Amino acid sequence: MLLFALANSGFPCYISYIMKKDIFWIALLSFLLILAFIITTRVFSSEFAESTVDCFAFFAGIFLVVEGAYRIFSNMSSPLSCQLLRTFRAIIGVCIVTIHILQFMYY
Numbered sequence: 001m002l003l004f005a006l007a008n009s010g011f012p013c014y015i016s017y018i019m020k021k022d023i024f025w026i027a028l029l030s031f032l033l034i035l036a037f038i039i040t041t042r043v044f045s046s047e048f049a050e051s052t053v054d055c056f057a058f059f060a061g062i063f064l065v066v067e068g069a070y071r072i073f074s075n076m077s078s079p080l081s082c083q084l085l086r087t088f089r090a091i092i093g094v095c096i097v098t099i100h101i102l103q104f105m106y107y
Helices: 002-008 015-020 022-044 048-074 080-106
Strands: none
Touching: 048 080
């Protein structure tokens, strides 16, 4: 926040010049990707990872079903090609939810 305030205040510095360059944004993106990779490897090396992935996949499946059904019923006048893709998304969501319910019942 301070960097943006200094860059926009007319303060004679090179912060605004650095921030406008693509190298700053590429470096920031690289740092964030490396940080996400480190956090992901730490989480997935634990026992917490298996239940977390199952939970997120279950909620993603529910989201696909609800979002697909909402889009289908809210846009009934859409062409068949759009409705077909929405139907496939909802079917994939149902498959994901079914797999995780059966997995839960098995264990």
